[in-house]
Amino acid sequence: METLVPILPILILGFIQSILTGISGAPSVIAAMIASRAIGVYRALFLSTLAQFVGPFLLGAAAATVIGAEVVNIQHIPPIALYSGLIATIVWMLLAFMLRIPSSSTHAVLGGLIGATVTASGISAIQPTGLLKVVLSLLLSAPIGFVGGFVMMRVTRWFAIAIHATPRINRRFNEAQWFTSFGLGVALGSINAQAMMGMITLGLVLAGFLPHFTVPLWVIAVCAAGLAIGNLAGGLRLIKSVGSRFFQIRPIHAFSAEIAAALIVASSSLVGSNVSATHVTNFSIVGAGAAERMSMVRWGFVKNVFVTWILTIPMTALMAGVVYFILSELRVK
Numbered sequence: 001m002e003t004l005v006p007i008l009p010i011l012i013l014g015f016i017q018s019i020l021t022g023i024s025g026a027p028s029v030i031a032a033m034i035a036s037r038a039i040g041v042y043r044a045l046f047l048s049t050l051a052q053f054v055g056p057f058l059l060g061a062a063a064a065t066v067i068g069a070e071v072v073n074i075q076h077i078p079p080i081a082l083y084s085g086l087i088a089t090i091v092w093m094l095l096a097f098m099l100r101i102p103s104s105s106t107h108a109v110l111g112g113l114i115g116a117t118v119t120a121s122g123i124s125a126i127q128p129t130g131l132l133k134v135v136l137s138l139l140l141s142a143p144i145g146f147v148g149g150f151v152m153m154r155v156t157r158w159f160a161i162a163i164h165a166t167p168r169i170n171r172r173f174n175e176a177q178w179f180t181s182f183g184l185g186v187a188l189g190s191i192n193a194q195a196m197m198g199m200i201t202l203g204l205v206l207a208g209f210l211p212h213f214t215v216p217l218w219v220i221a222v223c224a225a226g227l228a229i230g231n232l233a234g235g236l237r238l239i240k241s242v243g244s245r246f247f248q249i250r251p252i253h254a255f256s257a258e259i260a261a262a263l264i265v266a267s268s269s270l271v272g273s274n275v276s277a278t279h280v281t282n283f284s285i286v287g288a289g290a291a292e293r294m295s296m297v298r299w300g301f302v303k304n305v306f307v308t309w310i311l312t313i314p315m316t317a318l319m320a321g322v323v324y325f326i327l328s329e330l331r332v333k
Contacts, residue, residue: 010079010203011222013086018196018223020093021105022052022230024278039177045232051182053228055189061197061215062272067109068198068205069213070130072117079206080327081120085112086199088320096308104141104276107312109195110134115317119324135313137273142309145280148260149287156256157291173251180258187266188277193223194269249285253292257284279309 039047089105089112096103117125160169197215200222204210261284268275 007203007207007209009083010086010200010207013083013090014196014200014203015222015226017086017090017093017105017109017199018193018226019230019233020090020097021192021196022227023233024093024097024103024105024230039174039181044181047178047182048185049228049231051185052189052192052231053224055186056193056197056220056224056227058186059190059266059269061194061220063191063194063269063274064198064201064215065213066130066134066198066272066274067106067113067195068202068215070127071110071134072113072130073121073125073127074202074205074213076121076125077117077202077206078120079203081116081324082113082199082203082206084116084119084324084327085109085114085316085320087323088112088115088316091319092312092316103308103312104138104278105192106195106274106276107138107309108316109199110138110274111313111316112320113199114313115320116324118317119321134274137268137275138313141276141279142283142306144264144275145261145283146287146290148264148280149257149284149289150291151287152260152284153253153256153288153291156252160252170251173255176255177251177258180255180262184258184262184265184281187262187269188281189224189227190269191265191275191277193220193227195274196223196226249289253285253288256291257281257288260284260287276309 086109089108092108092112093103093105114126114131197219200219201210201213201215204216204219205213210216261281264280264284265275265277267273268280
């Protein structure tokens with residue numbers, strides 16, 4: 001292992017990726033809130049940014065440990081493979097941002113890490129148990145999000161009917177979204193930061209700056225700051241995409257989807273399950289709409305998001321392999 005490899009490239013690439021995660025994924029926290037007219041755009045952005053910054057400090061680093069220490073064999077991965085994986089992840093996230101398609105940063109990080117590691121050290125450098133744990137979590141993100149949103153919407157409607165609620169209850173749902181949105185933001189901030197926390201900490205271990213895999217507090221702070229900056233810098237671009245292209249969201253949909261997504265993501269973060277926060281949130285919204293009427297959901301856009309969900313890991317893995325080959329050739333020359 002090259003113990004003197006500088007950590008600056010890892011820190012820079014990790015920080016850039018955290019910003020891109022904030023740009024593309026974090027707006028999902030407030031998309032439903034804005035679409036349901038519960039709060040103005042700028043106030044919602046402030047609330048989301050605060051929640052995104054606070055989240056990584058509150059719910060631990062269990063998922064970061066899985067990504068950084070259980071997917072690949074640390075003894076068999078060169079630092080240049082981390083550079084390659086992160087570069088591929090950044091390129092993919094930029095493409096998703098330009099196409100206005102919500103893409104999972106966790107999918108992208110995993111694909112980049114696997115592609116670069118296999119290219120550098122072969123398939124034996126992958127730890128099957130850790131990889132299976134992450135892949136299962138990611139594959140279940142959309143279905144769990146859909147079911148959670150569907151069930152929570154049905155429960156919320158049943159409660160509203162049971163108390164003989166009038167249309168004025170929409171105002172209560174909107175007021176409650178101040179709390180549900182913040183809670184969702186904290187949960188998403190935690191899980192969104194963990195992939196980068198894992199990658200940066202892995203880089204520190206490879207470079208000899210850490211004796212074993214333990215996420216330092218300052219690494220958490222770097223990733224939290226990146227998420228917050230990204231949320232402010234590019235949140236407005238994807239809010240419309242997530243908030244209105246699925247269907248016309250009403251307060252009851254937003255309230256139900258936010259509670260479902262927050263519970264799912266927070267639980268996953270605590271137990272170390274690397275779910276895709278983007279897809280849990282998006283499909284919770286879809287599930288809430290489908291619980292009222294299947295035909296009200298714009299399934300064409302849902303299909304596009306689903307296709308992106310399937311393609312992200314293989315595409316970033318391929319890109320990371322190509323980047324590793326290029327960087328290796330440049331280093332030799």
